[in-house]
Amino acid sequence: MKIFVYIDHFKGEAQATSWEALGLAKSFGATTALVFGSSVDDVAKAALEYGADDVLVADDPALLDFRAETYASTLSAIASSRTPDLILFPTTTRTREFAAMSAVDLNTNVITDATAVEVNGDSIVVTRPIYEGKLFEKVTASAKPQLITLRGRAFPKPEKTAGKTGTITKVEAKTDALTTVEGYSVADVGVSLNDAGVIVSGGRGVSNNPSLQPPAGLDDKQAEIWRAHQGFKLVGELASTLGGAVGASRAAVDGGYIPYSNQVGQTGKVVAPDLYIACGISGAIQHLAGIRSAKMVVAINKDPDAPIFKVARYGVVGDLFQIVPALTEAFKKKLGK
Amino acid sequence: MKIIACIKQVPDSEAKIKAENGQINTGDAPLVINPFDEYAVEGALQQREAVSGSTVTALCIGPESAKEALKHALAMGADDAILVSDPALNDLDTVGAARVLAAAIQKVGGVDMVVFGRQTLDNGSGLTSAQTARALGWSLLGLAGQIKVDTLSESKGEERSVSVERVIEEGRQSVKANLPAVISVVQSIGEPRYPSFMGIRKASKAEIPVWSLSDLGIAAPDAIITRSELMNPPARDTSVEIISGESAAEIADKLADKLIAEKVL
């Protein structure tokens, strides 16, 4: 079987799930990595170190900014001439779009969010969640190449072999574009929610500390947001002590406490950390839709009847403004930080 | 501008859904407009308000009962609605749906903008908007949190263009394209408006045309992806251990020990 793995990156920083995809591919056989972009030698070299046998690179200034149409055309051209049986991708906002388009070109389709992939001879069976993880299905594609995007943290990340080399071959970039990228406002997101092993999330409760006195001159809404920022500071300190990422409920996002990119849940991100600590989050079904794949949930909430306790392994009934900083201190001591 | 909002009907997100004998049992859950597509309708209506003389058509593939989802879009304020329905469309996958939607969009004719939600609640793959754009040969502006049509470009003798703020993992990316374009929207576009009383009355009386595959002049696309098995998720240990103590420090100390012992850090 001929296997390609697309290495997704943003400005030269590869997504960890790309390496997970490489690791999975290598368990099936020899693997060619695909790297698109401009001046992406370092990404290609890293792909070799994470296990790729060789790399095809479409390196062109016109591919500097991701655009679904140019990346799709580049991929379709490679797939048509080199006829892989299987192309694996990490599931990201980018791969969803351009793999989708390429599937139309190649008369195949994409299986997204794979949590398991079984290869038996020529047949590939993929397990994926549907109905927000309330069910799982096993599916097969009848056309080649099979395009599969893998859910983050569903597969082990391979070890890196520093200095491992291999052939890097340049391939043609397709640069006919319909869209123009005008700019970015890149948030300092720290650890990405997709890759995080630990996530500490805050909900509406992070603004609920009446004893905090906001600076004079704020109206009620501003005072609420000011309080919420104090709450999220505590959430952020716990997250960084554990090397984790900060998440949020929709109530916290709608309240203007934190950007939408931090939202976890049905209309936000679906995450799969080993540990998810929910602070001041009630546990609405739409929030739970985002954390079904978390290995362990810990809930800190004032209300003993909050539904979040039904999915938690450990719970603390109490005020997050007291518990969260105490927990940060406890971990600092115990983890020697 | 002629705007189309593509919507789907799905079981309500509160539904308890189980796999039973290889079938999906949605219990007595009501079927509703896919919540992500309410944002698509909202985004389309915002653009109708921003560019005078615009219309919004809601478009759906589904069984006769999916007219209810279209009526929700009409009640929110869409001008009209079209249902594409055909017994041959029972096994559509996303590429198939994209080809059928593209044919319907071509049949409507003169469309400037097609708006999708980010994904559906049922299949959840989030591919259809990009695939419809590709099938039409139009540009895709995906995951838009904000849409702005340049209404001045025409008077300057240029093609009409649209800019969006894409919400991606790393932050926001502004991208521009000429119309016609396909746009998918996310929650940041703004809360979907509630159906108005007038809107509900209008929707209840609306005659929604139904197009079959022969009306579109295409054959049923073959499904490339087929399901071989359906499973319930593995049962979870749902017992919670409440950590208590005399002080926050004591509780934190106990909880930290537990979590270190569980090796989840």
Ligand SMILES: Cc1cc2nc3c(=O)[nH]c(=O)nc-3n(C[C@H](O)[C@H](O)[C@H](O)COP(=O)(O)OP(=O)(O)OC[C@H]3O[C@@H](n4cnc5c(N)ncnc54)[C@H](O)[C@@H]3O)c2cc1C
């Ligand atoms: C279509 C749709 C999509 C949605 N998508 C999402 C989504 O993607 N993500 C999401 O999260 N929600 C989503 N929601 C919203 C969801 O239904 C809930 O409204 C939301 O999750 C509530 O957020 P919360 O738990 O922070 O707030 P609340 O439900 O208000 O809960 C706040 C909690 O904080 C506790 N609390 C208050 N003060 C303190 C304190 N000092 N210390 C400790 N605990 C405290 C309270 O006891 C309460 O349990 C969606 C809803 C719909 C209809």
